[in-house]
Amino acid sequence: xxxxxxxxxxxxxxxxxxxxxxxxxxxxxxxxxxxxxxxxxxxxxxxxxxxxxxxxxxxxxxx
Amino acid sequence: xxxxxxxxxxxxxxxxxxxxxxxxxxxxxxxxxxxxxxxxxxxxxxxxxxxxxxxxxxxxxxxxxxxxxxxxxxxxxxxxxxxxxxxxxxxxxxxxxxxxxxxxxxxxxxxxxxxxxxxxxxxxxxxxxxxxxxxxxxxxxxxxxxxxxxxxxxxxxxxxxxxxxxxxxxxxxxxxxxxxxxxxxxxxxxxxxxxxxxxxxxxxxxxxxxxxxxxxxxxxxxxxxxxxxxxxxxxxxxxxxxxxxxxxxxxxxxxxxxxxxxxxxxxxxxxxxxxxxxxxxxxxxxxxxxxxxxxxxxxxxxxxxxxxxxxxxxxxxxxxxxxx
Numbered sequence: 001x002x003x004x005x006x007x008x009x010x011x012x013x014x015x016x017x018x019x020x021x022x023x024x025x026x027x028x029x030x031x032x033x034x035x036x037x038x039x040x041x042x043x044x045x046x047x048x049x050x051x052x053x054x055x056x057x058x059x060x061x062x063x
Numbered sequence: 064x065x066x067x068x069x070x071x072x073x074x075x076x077x078x079x080x081x082x083x084x085x086x087x088x089x090x091x092x093x094x095x096x097x098x099x100x101x102x103x104x105x106x107x108x109x110x111x112x113x114x115x116x117x118x119x120x121x122x123x124x125x126x127x128x129x130x131x132x133x134x135x136x137x138x139x140x141x142x143x144x145x146x147x148x149x150x151x152x153x154x155x156x157x158x159x160x161x162x163x164x165x166x167x168x169x170x171x172x173x174x175x176x177x178x179x180x181x182x183x184x185x186x187x188x189x190x191x192x193x194x195x196x197x198x199x200x201x202x203x204x205x206x207x208x209x210x211x212x213x214x215x216x217x218x219x220x221x222x223x224x225x226x227x228x229x230x231x232x233x234x235x236x237x238x239x240x241x242x243x244x245x246x247x248x249x250x251x252x253x254x255x256x257x258x259x260x261x262x263x264x265x266x267x268x269x270x271x272x273x274x275x276x277x278x279x280x281x282x283x284x285x286x287x288x289x290x291x292x293x294x295x296x297x298x299x300x301x302x303x304x305x306x307x308x309x310x311x312x313x314x315x316x317x318x319x320x321x322x323x324x325x326x327x328x329x330x331x332x333x334x335x336x337x338x339x340x341x342x343x344x345x346x347x348x349x350x351x352x353x354x355x356x357x358x359x360x361x362x363x364x365x366x367x368x369x370x371x372x373x374x375x376x377x378x379x380x381x382x383x384x385x386x387x
Contacts, residue, residue, distance in 0.1 A: 001201050010108045013078040021201035030201050036135055038193070038209060039075055040174035042182055044165040049359045051280050055319060056367075059162040062079020062230065063105070 001029060013063040067123035067243075069094070070102040070114070071153075072143055074129030074136035075163040075213065080154040081105040081128065083230035090237055097244050098123070102143075114142055122147040124243055126226075130156040130163045130371060131214040134195075135207035144220035149248070151239075152216040155229040155321045158254075159331075160371025162229070164213040165363060167370045167377035171211045211380060215371045225254040229321035229368060232308055256306030258326040261318050262290075264305040269293060273344035277357035291317045292342065297364055301338035302331045319367040330374045332365035 007017035015037040023029040041060055048056060073081060081103070085091060094100075101122060102109045125147035131137050144150050155161040166174065175192050179185055197204045216222055226235060239255055242248055249255070257264065269290045278295040285291055291298040291312065298317035304325040311318055324331040339358075345351055358364070366373050 003202055007111055008104050010104045010110070011106060013105065019204055030199070032199070032204055034204065034206060036207050037075065037133060038174065038178065039132060039163045040166045040169065040178065043169050043174040043177040046177075047168070047360060048165075048363050049279070052360070052364070052367075055316075056162055056165070059077045059079065059229070062077035063082055 002026075013061050065099075067098045068101045068121065069098040070122045070125045070143060070147065071100070071105075072102065072125065072127050072129070072139060073104065074127070074140065074157070074216075075132035076129030076154070076156050076161075078105055079230045080126075080156075083154075083228075083233065084126070084236060086233050087236055087240075090240075094240055097240065111139070111142075114139075114146060117146050119145050120148055124149045124151065126151050126153040127216055128154040128157050130160050131210075131216065131219050132163055132166070133207040133209045137214075137219055138207075140216060140219045149223045149243075150216075150220065151224045151226060152222045153226050154231055155227055155323070155368045157216040158225045158227045158372070159323045159369040160213050160215050161321075161368050164215075164369070164371035165367070166213050168363065169378070170380060171209050174209075212377050213371050218371070223251050224249070225252075227254065227256050227304060227322040228307055232306075232310070234308070235306065254304065254323075254326075256304050256322055259305045260325045261300035261303045261305045261307065261309060261312070261322070265290070265300060265309050265312055267291070267312065273342055275344050275350070275354075277354060279359065285315060287315050292339070297339070297358065299331070299335055299365070299367070302328065302334035302365075319364070321368045323369055323372065331369045332362070332373055335365045336361075 002022040004020040005017060009016040009018060015035065017034050017036060018031060020031045021029045041057065045053060045056060071081065100107060102114055125143045127143060127150060131140055152158045156163055179187055179192055180190065193206050195206055195208050226239060235255060267290045268288055270293060272293040274293065274295045276295055277297060285294050285296055296317050299320035300318040302324060303318050303320045304322040307322050320331055324334060328334045343354060345354060
């Protein structure tokens with residue numbers, strides 16, 4: 001099956017790509033949105049002092 | 064004459080470095096007049112294949128922000144390095160690991176467990192985790208491999224210049240544009256900021272005072288005119304490069320080190336330990352033990368932006384524990 005990749009998705013904050021599969025007639029058979037990046041704020045914020053979190057979590061998204 | 068070509072990229076980052084470039088406001092037009100931007104995912108619609116199709120050395124200046132956290136970011140770093148005459152580590156994450164490098168206190172498996180199993184919004188009874196290759200009905204899907212260890216840019220490719228900061232301040236960005244436009248680039252390896260420490264630029268009064276305890280923000284109201292460290296509040300200024308405009312300290316917030324270590328300092332956290340030890344006044348082991356207790360999360364504070372660049376680089380991995 002033919003695959004069209006949109007990689008990376010642009011003009012947004014964050015990382016993403018789209019894979020589109022085409023069937024024999026060139027019609028879209030299926031499409032997948034993938035997020036290729038994870039930094040792990042959920043884990044590495046653990047153990048940090050609570051008063052420091054307002055200085056850490058703004059770096060989830062700076063746009 | 065063809066214009067020089069500039070590329071901007073983000074790896075493990077928040078986009079704040081890209082916004083800092085836009086914070087040059089109308090000066091962004093000067094940058095656009097000066098050079099053609101050939102790759103900038105946040106703002107322009109170029110894809111990876113466009114970069115792959117370029118000739119080696121065809122990009123004159125690449126401003127690379129973000130740490131290297133997975134195999135895609137490593138591949139793009141190598142690709143942009145090959146295509147670029149001048150590679151710049153732009154911002155704290157590319158220079159030192161930044162906030163994403165706090166992930167070096169944990170492991171990929173621990174992050175996956177927390178995010179995909181334990182998080183309250185996850186319903187994942189089958190314990191499905193991201194795979195580098197997934198077979199679906201229509202074919203195959205691939206994802207980059209997430210690394211255990213977050214790396215700085217220079218740990219992956221050669222880098223000509225370093226612009227620190229979370230994010231880099233606009234005056235430094237404009238200075239770099241001027242240097243680039245005039246062809247007067249500094250010697251390779253230069254860190255484009257001050258060579259002195261933040262304390263050298265800080266206008267607060269220092270009285271060479273000793274401290275006998277460490278305070279957290281809710282314990283005291285700090286005097287806005289006196290050195291925060293001499294008031295017992297952990298401030299990373301003595302171990303941090305200046306050039307930021309003392310932005311946090313002017314807002315009565317202690318420095319957290321986003322400009323990295325100053326000239327001549329290899330390990331930012333070790334330098335800060337030394338600075339704190341030199342002003343601490345206590346009587347014997349009991350006092351010292353108490354003060355150590357008063358510093359909550361020393362590693363995550365002293366290496367807030369610099370864990371990947373530190374001598375330790377990361378917490379020991381389980382496989383290293385077994386080997387030891």
